[in-house]
Amino acid sequence: MESPVTFDRLYEGAKRFARLAMEAHADEDQEVFLLHAGVSVERLAKAALVLVHPTLLTEVNGKDDMLLHLAGAVTKAPARIRTIGASTAIGRLRKMDVLPQKPSNEADDLDGLIELRNGVAHLGTGDVEDYLGTFTATVDKLLRHVRQDRGSFWEAWSETAQVVLDDRTDRLQKAVRLRVSQARHRFRRRFGQLPEGAVQGVAQAVSERGLIVVEVGPAKALFQTLSQCPACDQESAALFLAVGENSLLFVMELTAEGLLCELCGFHLASTEEVEAVGLPSTVQYSMEDLTQIVAEGRNAAESHATLKLALQARFNADNSF
Incomplete structure (x- = not known):
């Protein structure tokens, strides 16, 4: 034996x-x-x-x-x-x-x-x-x-x-690359056996399109919009964007502060990490691009136009567009 x-x-x-x-x-x-x-x-x-x-x-x-x-x-x-x-x-x-x-x-x-x-x-x-x-x-x-x-x-x-x-890259780049690799493995483990086209269907089901207000604070507002995930390459990631209180409303310069993909779990936690994966750190939107507001404390029955005005009031004393 x-x-x-x-x-x-x-x-x-x-x-x-x-x-x-x-x-x-x-x-x-x-x-x-x-x-x-x-x-x-x-x-x-x-x-x-x-x-x-x-x-x-x-x-x-x-x-x-x-x-x-x-x-x-x-x-x-x-x-x-x-x-x-x-x-x-x-x-x-x-x-x-x-x-x-x-x-x-x-x-x-x-x-x-x-x-x-x-x-x-x-x-x-x-x-x-x-x-x-x-x-x-x-x-x-x-x-x-x-x-x-x-x-x-x-x-x-x-x-x-x-x-x-690999010790040729700095700590931030290495941390982001590690998360990308791990997220790709999780994606293959979860969806590798699905037929062609099924993953895209799942991505559409879990993704929220448009520009969405997530949070409104005294110093800045936080938005999210749909982005392609740098790890699994699906259009399934929420890119989180922030704008300061002094920003113009019709042409807002939004700074990318993080990202989260619902499919593979890949996440980024800072502007520097967003830049590390090749995504732009700033993007431009206007108030007219808003499609949804889910900020805490808002009554779902309020109209979209009223919510826009409420958001604008946090930035401008005159409450006018």
Whole structure:
């Protein structure tokens, strides 16, 4: 009977949990991400040790059963398969100069990832630092050591892993590119099996067209309008626009402040992020372009013309067009 502790089994397990970790991170489920990322690193670290010799997975506890089995001295596996934990595997790889050694930021971050994985498994955890970079960089080092292709390991998540590993772009560009990649994966997962044309129907059903007043405040008003999503390329994203109190009403210069796509969940949270995906940061509209007002405190029975006047009154003391 083949031993369950082999490079192939450990490597395939690491791949599976790596993809689950990436999916959880894209869904913003930090606890599930930490669990799967920690398991993936542990299995890939053990796979690297097995390539040297299977006995490197044995605990030093005075019992010989597992040691003899992994050394090939006995063919029958022990009734209870017990190998070293993640921290010990990482420690042995550090002694072999495969992973960053202490003291270093890389080593501390990797230890933090494993500690949080253990904490989630036993007690749960609150808001924590994002360890996606640490996870991806560690996997990359181990893949190079065991001479496995990055693309075949990450498969559908190869683009996302490359974005995380790329250090040629600034932090904002990198964050936006990561969100684009994750949103594209979510879109494929949700709509990849639908027939041609069905996605467009869904987009039309969830999208609101025209220029809509979302909120009116003392200093500015917030609008939304329909935009093509930079991630899934569907005309399904709400582009949020703001105008200050001193703006002209017939020719309003609106500043893009964010974006949210209902189909893939892609979002932008600032003018700088809007510019980073190639969308214009300013657009021009007039009050005549308004199609709907959903600002809080408005009576739905009020006429469109009355709402326009009410909005204008917030900007102009004379209440006139």
